[in-house]
Amino acid sequence: MNDSSNVAVAVAPADVAPAGITRKTFFEANESSILGMGFIAAVLAIWEVVPRIFTLSKATQLFFATPSQVMGALYDLFATGEIWPALEFSATAFTVGLLLSIAVALPVGVVLGRSTSMNAMFDPFVTAFNATPRLVFLPIVLIWFGIGMNTVVIIVFIGAVFPLLINTYEGVKNADKLLINVVRSFGAREWKINTLVVLPNSMPYIIAGLRLAIGRAILGIVVAEFFGGTTTGVGVIMVNASGKYQVDLVFAGLVLFMAISLVMTSAVRVLEQRLSRWRPEKVKNF
Amino acid sequence: MSNFWYKRQRLVMGVVGVVLFFFVWEALFSWVFELNPFYISKPSLIFAAWGAVIENGQLWSDILVSGRPLAFGFGAAVVVGVAFGVVMGWRARVGYALDPFFTALYASPLVAIAPLVIIYFGVGIAGKAILIFTLCVFPFVFNAYAGVRSVDPLLVNVVRSLGGKEKDLYLKVIVPTVLPFLVAGARYAIGRALVGVLVGEFFAASAGVGYRIAYYGDLYQLDRMFANILTMMVFAVIFTEGIRWAERSAFPWRVGM
Numbered sequence A: 001m002n003d004s005s006n007v008a009v010a011v012a013p014a015d016v017a018p019a020g021i022t023r024k025t026f027f028e029a030n031e032s033s034i035l036g037m038g039f040i041a042a043v044l045a046i047w048e049v050v051p052r053i054f055t056l057s058k059a060t061q062l063f064f065a066t067p068s069q070v071m072g073a074l075y076d077l078f079a080t081g082e083i084w085p086a087l088e089f090s091a092t093a094f095t096v097g098l099l100l101s102i103a104v105a106l107p108v109g110v111v112l113g114r115s116t117s118m119n120a121m122f123d124p125f126v127t128a129f130n131a132t133p134r135l136v137f138l139p140i141v142l143i144w145f146g147i148g149m150n151t152v153v154i155i156v157f158i159g160a161v162f163p164l165l166i167n168t169y170e171g172v173k174n175a176d177k178l179l180i181n182v183v184r185s186f187g188a189r190e191w192k193i194n195t196l197v198v199l200p201n202s203m204p205y206i207i208a209g210l211r212l213a214i215g216r217a218i219l220g221i222v223v224a225e226f227f228g229g230t231t232t233g234v235g236v237i238m239v240n241a242s243g244k245y246q247v248d249l250v251f252a253g254l255v256l257f258m259a260i261s262l263v264m265t266s267a268v269r270v271l272e273q274r275l276s277r278w279r280p281e282k283v284k285n286f
Numbered sequence B: 001m002s003n004f005w006y007k008r009q010r011l012v013m014g015v016v017g018v019v020l021f022f023f024v025w026e027a028l029f030s031w032v033f034e035l036n037p038f039y040i041s042k043p044s045l046i047f048a049a050w051g052a053v054i055e056n057g058q059l060w061s062d063i064l065v066s067g068r069p070l071a072f073g074f075g076a077a078v079v080v081g082v083a084f085g086v087v088m089g090w091r092a093r094v095g096y097a098l099d100p101f102f103t104a105l106y107a108s109p110l111v112a113i114a115p116l117v118i119i120y121f122g123v124g125i126a127g128k129a130i131l132i133f134t135l136c137v138f139p140f141v142f143n144a145y146a147g148v149r150s151v152d153p154l155l156v157n158v159v160r161s162l163g164g165k166e167k168d169l170y171l172k173v174i175v176p177t178v179l180p181f182l183v184a185g186a187r188y189a190i191g192r193a194l195v196g197v198l199v200g201e202f203f204a205a206s207a208g209v210g211y212r213i214a215y216y217g218d219l220y221q222l223d224r225m226f227a228n229i230l231t232m233m234v235f236a237v238i239f240t241e242g243i244r245w246a247e248r249s250a251f252p253w254r255v256g257m
Helices: A002-021 A031-053 A058-062 A067-079 A083-114 A116-131 A134-145 A149-173 A177-185 A190-226 A234-243 A247-275 B002-032 B043-055 B058-090 B092-107 B110-121 B125-149 B153-161 B166-203 B209-218 B222-250
Strands: none
Touching: A031 A067, A031 B092, A067 A247, A083 A116, A083 A149, A083 A190, A083 A234, A116 A149, A116 B002, A116 B222, A134 A149, A134 A190, A134 B166, A134 B209, A134 B222, A149 A190, A177 A190, A190 A234, A190 A247, A190 B110, A190 B166, A234 A247, A234 B110, A247 B092, A247 B110, B002 B043, B043 B058, B043 B222, B058 B092, B058 B125, B058 B166, B058 B209, B058 B222, B092 B125, B110 B125, B110 B166, B125 B166, B153 B166, B166 B209, B166 B222, B209 B222
């Protein structure tokens, strides 16, 4: 331990000094974001320019959409208002399904984290369901809940509940035993222990689980809407468009899902960083 | 010793949980409720259906049909993903350039490209393999990237100073650092690959485990549908737990990374 820290000190000045003394140019200071954004811009530009330089065959044109066409299709979706009912449907299913999974995953996660015997009994189920793509249950969910909102909500729910459950459980298991004992010594009951110590302690894990759950929930929306879970929704627009070879519209739906997904996950990431600022250990991902 | 007993106790309780689950399910629909075969099935019927599809060979041929695009897509994802990740980790500027682009793709629900993939590559094995590849390449890219970046420069210098060859550098420092990351990436990737199998087969297929689930669901043959769901679950658990086991036994110092 001592040795390695000595070595680190010996190495450090050589590494650090130039950065501290020399003045960075604008490019050097922002190199990573310039290169990153530049690459994305370049990809889009090439994609846009290729069909203008090379004339594509009629057949290829049928399957090809440039970014400007995609943006046009996206604009049309909003301009004609066609998107709003679909978006409203997808957003409602997403919100209800996610809230439902939080409502189930938190209490069950706390129970599984606090009780070793319950945990041992439920472990095979959690492992098996978490490993299996929840999409396998779509046909049976369709039979049970019919075409419509309920099916999509259930698919979102079973997609989102396991990452949340596992992370809650993991967080509860790693809650500070000393604090739990202190609170218990002062006469707290199980409910108080959980609300005072266990839940706040496991919050970073739960938020990390939430980030995964959001990804799974959007995945659930997409697949449930693709495979006949509903007759409205953004996914339905995409499938119908692909049936008519309206590639620009398919891409527009893809862009919409990407945007929603990026906004939601980065919002949770901000929350995650804010909430885990005070704790040194790294939160696990599953 | 107590640890050993603890593990065995967990195993026993887990088995008890599973047995209890199937028993309660069977009992509910044998004695409490009347079984409506268009709505639900029960374990005895499901296992009988499982036996039937094993006996007439359908199960094996379906597994082969589903397994081929999985193997192609996953294999290609390993090769391409690791190559990209290593270059990104090795050359900082390549990393800077590709990271946001790949992050955006990784964070977005890529199954949404399934209709496009079917349009471009058809309903055959190629379309499915490409869908699977797209879904599971990014865990390999990002884990190889993270793995290469976490190679300790000090260790590299030590090997060099002590007269190590390029070969020693790779075998003693780089591979042992990167490999655990890749195995962890494989664990994420296999789950996404199975989603790809299902989506591909739900969209367009005439055989395969995922196709059977949708097909028997449409026919309301729920015992066979559940049998195929069980097949899928068994493979999913074998894959993920197998990789987890490999992680635990090969790199015990990195569990839970």
